[in-house]
Amino acid sequence: MAVNIKFLFADVLVILLPLAIASDSTNIGTTNGLNEVGVLLNHLQTTEAVVQKLLRRVELLETRNEAQQQTIQNHQIRIEHLESRDIDQQQLILNLRSELVVEGQRTSSLERFRERIGKVACQSEDKKNRVSQTEKKPGKGLPTQTRKVVLNQTYTEENNPGDLKTKGYDLRKRIRRADNEKNIAFFATLTNHLEHVGVQQTFVFDHVVTNLGHSYNSYNGNFIIPVSGTYVFSATLVSEHHYSSHSHFTVNGQAISFMYVSGSEAGFDTTSQMIVVKLQKGDDVCIRNIDAHKSYLGGHYNTFSGFLLRQDVSETVVVGKK
Structure with a gap:
């Protein structure tokens, strides 16, 4: 009877031992699987952190790009403004050159006008002397009063500045601004x-x-x-x-x-x-x-x-x- 019990116990051991070994193997496999899942989770967290850093860097680059675009636009506006000022400066130079030409013409015209006034003044002195001499010799030629009238008329026709208006010659029409044109x-x-x-x-x-x-x-x-x-x-x-x-x-x-x-x-x-x-x-x-x-x-x-x-x-x- 004791022998049979020993054999029964041995048979039980033979049956239970593989089961125990299999159970241990299952536990080891489960433990290994959990470790792999943990590793994957850690790797996922690390990847998410890297992605977040990349996203922040992309946002920073986009912000920097927008700032650069705004700077480029500001530079373009400044370039257009400078080009506009350059056009204005060129136009101002042209206007100054034209004014310089006008001033030269004005100076020349005034010089000619001064020379004509000087000639008229000299002619008036000569004619006054001739009138005085004629008045001393009234017997020759026209009477004294007639000679005065003729000489005064001739003097007026030769552009006496004091009598220009009496001949319908308005001196102001000859003096005008070239800029008015x-x-x-x-x-x-x-x-x-x-x-x-x-x-x-x-x-x-x-x-x-x-x-x-x-x-x-x-x-x-x-x-x-x-x-x-x-x-x-x-x-x-x-x-x-x-x-x-x-x-x-x-x-x-x-x-x-x-x-x-x-x-x-x-x-x-x-x-x-x-x-x-x-x-x-x-x-x-x-x-x-x-x-x-x-x-x-x-x-x-x-x-x-x-x-x-x-x-x-x-x-x-x-x-x-x-």
């Missing part, structure tokens, strides 16, 4: 819509129809006064749909008159204004917006124009034709 006028319109215009932003009327004298700058919207005098300017402004805004004429950056469009109530609105101002050479005139984030209609509805009404003649003069 300048024709200065411009007219420009707005092609594209102006969206979200800033405070004190200048209206740039980019489509130039007329620019006699080349004093209006279509790059910055300014009109530079070429000669001193009285000028007439006019403007028409049309707001975008449901926009109300204020604007003004400016001379050298100072406001001299104001305009208002009430688009918020009427949908679209328009305003027009004309001004007459006396300006000096080198002054600049433009139209500027006052309120922030306003919009104006393009399509040639907005216009800006001006012309020289009368030049200031208080400066130098030149001798011209009758």
Whole structure:
């Protein structure tokens, strides 16, 4: 009986031992699987951290790229401004050269005029002497009074400055400014819509129809006064749909008159204004917006124009034709 129990126990061991070994193997496999999962999770976390760093770097690069693009745009705007100033400087040089030529002509004309006055003065002295001699000898030729009349008439016809008006010869018609012959006028319109215009932003009327004298700058919207005098300017402004805004004429950056469009109530609105101002050479005139984030209609509805009404003649003069 004891032997049978031993054999039964051995059989049980034979049956249970493989099961125990298999169970141990399963536990080891499970442990290994959990370790691999942990490793994968750690690797995933590391990958996510790397991805986050890359995303932050991409955002930084995008921000830097936007800043560089803005810098490039600012440089382009500055280049356009410098090109515009260069054009203005070239035009100023041309104007100065033309004025230099005019001054030379004026000097030459004045010299000729002075010589003629000197000759007339000498002739008047000679004729007075001849008249005196004739009065001493009234028996020869015409009577004394008749000789005086003839000599005075001859003297007048030879351009005596004191008697030019009596002969219908207006000396002022011969003395005039060469600059008065300048024709200065411009007219420009707005092609594209102006969206979200800033405070004190200048209206740039980019489509130039007329620019006699080349004093209006279509790059910055300014009109530079070429000669001193009285000028007439006019403007028409049309707001975008449901926009109300204020604007003004400016001379050298100072406001001299104001305009208002009430688009918020009427949908679209328009305003027009004309001004007459006396300006000096080198002054600049433009139209500027006052309120922030306003919009104006393009399509040639907005216009800006001006012309020289009368030049200031208080400066130098030149001798011209009758």
